[in-house]
Amino acid sequence: MTEHLLPWLRDLARLVVPVSCPGCGLPDETCCARCAEALGGAPRRVEAGAPRLDRLDGVSPLPVWALVAYTGPVRDLVVAWKDRARLDLDRQLAGALRRAAAHVAPSVAGCVGSASGRTGGPAPGAGTRRGVLVVPAPSSAAARRARGREPVRVLARAVARGLSDAGVRASAAPVLARRGRVRDQVGLGSRARGRNLAASVVVRRRTLRRCAGGPRPLCLLVDDVLTTGATLAAAERALEDAGCDVVGALVVAATPPPGARSRGDPARPAPPVYRAGRSGIA
Numbered sequence: 001m002t003e004h005l006l007p008w009l010r011d012l013a014r015l016v017v018p019v020s021c022p023g024c025g026l027p028d029e030t031c032c033a034r035c036a037e038a039l040g041g042a043p044r045r046v047e048a049g050a051p052r053l054d055r056l057d058g059v060s061p062l063p064v065w066a067l068v069a070y071t072g073p074v075r076d077l078v079v080a081w082k083d084r085a086r087l088d089l090d091r092q093l094a095g096a097l098r099r100a101a102a103h104v105a106p107s108v109a110g111c112v113g114s115a116s117g118r119t120g121g122p123a124p125g126a127g128t129r130r131g132v133l134v135v136p137a138p139s140s141a142a143a144r145r146a147r148g149r150e151p152v153r154v155l156a157r158a159v160a161r162g163l164s165d166a167g168v169r170a171s172a173a174p175v176l177a178r179r180g181r182v183r184d185q186v187g188l189g190s191r192a193r194g195r196n197l198a199a200s201v202v203v204r205r206r207t208l209r210r211c212a213g214g215p216r217p218l219c220l221l222v223d224d225v226l227t228t229g230a231t232l233a234a235a236e237r238a239l240e241d242a243g244c245d246v247v248g249a250l251v252v253a254a255t256p257p258p259g260a261r262s263r264g265d266p267a268r269p270a271p272p273v274y275r276a277g278r279s280g281i282a
């Protein structure tokens, strides 16, 4: 019933509020083919451009894959989707990350049933085929109230489907939450963002126990945009403290390192922007 109603409601809404592609302004397009193409490539490793992912404990930075640089039309698409209630872009962004997850699946599969996690800790579940928990980065309570939902959860479900498409048993599990009042991240330096966030990301233990299905669950984080890496670093720390192995993260877009050329413009293919990670799963 809902499936039949949605197109009708969408057409009715367009009569009242005309739709245009947020990437380029093309009228009557949710997301035009040209802007959608920017999301169509294979994901690349980008953690080398995120200083807050450096752990300072000898463990390599969290491997992070991004589809595209956070510039130009892609930035406009993500902002419209996340902060301007363009829920109609769910399909494009979720579809892009579902395809990206299939690219990442072989690397994730390499960690399933491995003898130890990235941090080298014991893995009581080793030898069994562990499923993967796809964990959305948590939104602040203020952002959740303003948006009426947590849009990254849509991406996490898509990533779980993409892993399953590639034969890796996976499910989305919203096991992280933000606690307490956190200052707005806008305008804060990278170290201040890290301090601001580190104590605020907590694990919903009951949800984790229910979703994990065994000891030492294997987690893949999902977020929309990678900037300094402070959010993912806080999420990684919280999950590890709760006994999880965090194998990496998948994001839609990454802020390019200073001076890097953008590949966010689909009309101007650029050479690879990012260096591969020093180690970790590749």
Ligand SMILES: [Zn+2]
Residues within 6 Å of the ligand: 021, 022, 023, 024, 025, 026, 031, 032, 033, 034, 035, 036, 073
């Ligand atoms: Zn467009």
